[in-house]
Amino acid sequence: MRVVIAEDSVLLREGLTRLLADRGLEVVGGVGDGEELLALIDSLAAAGALPDVVVADVRMPPTHTDEGVRACVELRKRHPKVGTLVLSQYVEERYASELLASSTRGVGYLLKDRVADVREFTEAVVRVAEGGTALDPEVVAQLLGRSRRHDVLDALTPREREVLGLMAEGRTNSAIAKQLVVSDGAVEKHVSNIFMKLGLTQSSDDHRRVLAVLTHLSS
Structure with missing residues (x-):
């Protein structure tokens, strides 16, 4: 199973690479911002070597706001077969909704705290790579809460x-x-x-x- 990691913290990127490699997954690339991520995936696609899944931070350079999730949304348009698993420090409903807007196939949104549970995190990566969904319980709770608010206002x-x-x-x-x-x-x-x-x-x-x-x- 082939993985690309998009994370601007070199230390965390190397840590995720080691963690996934130890679990038998092949990390075929690591980048530090959204533009580099899209360029790498396009390059791999041209070579006929698309990864199965991308693991990306929500916030990356240059503004550290939403570059990571925007890159993933664009990635899902360009290469829908590539799974996208987004990591975030805390739940950001707008970004989660944007990522899930087109399809829930091969998509995940986890809080970074979940990475500490190596087995759970690795299973999430594999599940997304295989076309499944991996949503943090906190994300689900907040999105359902927003849905209920909309229902009430309706x-x-x-x-x-x-x-x-x-x-x-x-x-x-x-x-x-x-x-x-x-x-x-x-x-x-x-x-x-x-x-x-x-x-x-x-x-x-x-x-x-x-x-x-x-x-x-x-x-």
Whole structure:
């Protein structure tokens, strides 16, 4: 099984290379940024020697933001047969969603802490290489949480969404009424419906208006 590693930390890259080699996997290349990764895979493809899987860090040079995951998304477009396993310091929902958007075949997203469990990590690499999926439990939990938030907001009517959006701008009920050219009572009814549909019951410990806005923003 052929593996390419994309990680800007030379120490970690060498460590992953040794770890996988000790488990019988062949590491055929190691690079330090997203552009180098794409260039290497294209070169290997031209030589008829595509790797089975790429293991890449989410954040790589030059900006250390999303170069790694963007390279993997592009890689999946150019060479869909190559599995991509992304490693991240913590769960970044947007990047995980982007990676999984087209297909869940041959894709993985793990927190770097999982590398400490050598057997589990190696099994994840092999599974992705064979076309399977390897998602960190924390990633699954957060993506499901976001999905539930979307489902809740889908229950709102267009007018209720409009009211919630104005609430998120910090508008009072009176200001919202003026903006929408409706009565204060109509706005109060919409706000009450929003609280009900979002499952925000009256509580002395929580401010329902703030919680509603947070739900809106997190979606």
